[in-house]
Amino acid sequence: VPACGPSSRGNSNSLPTGLRSNVKLKQVVEKLMCNSVTKRPRSTYKQGFETYKLFLSIHDVVFVHPLISQDILVHFVAYCQHNLFLKFSTIRQYLCGIRYMFLDMGIPNPFKSKCHSMNRLKLISNAIRKVQYIGKHFLSSAFR
Numbered sequence: 001v002p003a004c005g006p007s008s009r010g011n012s013n014s015l016p017t018g019l020r021s022n023v024k025l026k027q028v029v030e031k032l033m034c035n036s037v038t039k040r041p042r043s044t045y046k047q048g049f050e051t052y053k054l055f056l057s058i059h060d061v062v063f064v065h066p067l068i069s070q071d072i073l074v075h076f077v078a079y080c081q082h083n084l085f086l087k088f089s090t091i092r093q094y095l096c097g098i099r100y101m102f103l104d105m106g107i108p109n110p111f112k113s114k115c116h117s118m119n120r121l122k123l124i125s126n127a128i129r130k131v132q133y134i135g136k137h138f139l140s141s142a143f144r
Contacts, residue, residue, distance in 0.1 A: 014106070033104060041093070048094030049101040055079050068102070068110040073121050081128045088129040095125075 019025065037045065055076050056063050073095070080086045080094060095111075102110050111118055 037100065041096075042100075044090075044093045045097030045100045048097030051080070051084070051094060052076055052098050068098070070118050070121050073098075073118070074124050077121065077124050077128065088125070088132050091128065092125070 053063050056067065061067070077091055077095070080091045099109060099111055
């Protein structure tokens with residue numbers, strides 16, 4: 001399980017000097033961020049984020065914050081389903097992990113944008129869920 005701490009936080013230069021120099025308050029914020037997710041989901045989130053970075057490197061994409069788009073996420077989800085044989089629930093956790101890690105780094109929620117919606121990602125995710133449900137239902141009815 002990844003340790004929580006200042007090394008994983010975003011750029012504090014965006015804070016006014018008075019807040020940036022308040023070490024005690026900074027420690028409280030870091031502890032709260034660390035406690036925002038329990039160990040088990042945090043571990044899955046970290047694994048999902050590492051898988052995302054690996055996916056980018058496999059496809060010769062250099063990970064530069066904030067490198068994320070709906071198209072990249074659609075391909076990442078397809079990669080998880082087709083190449084890693086992950087279930088919908090795990091893929092959803094991985095997406096939550098990507099969101100969490102970006103927020104932890106001080107980068108705004110990559111899934112919220114006034115300019116772009118994630119409708120295509122939602123469609124692909126729903127398709128994976130449906131395909132897995134149909135396959136599971138087919139197998140269970142075949143053995144009755």
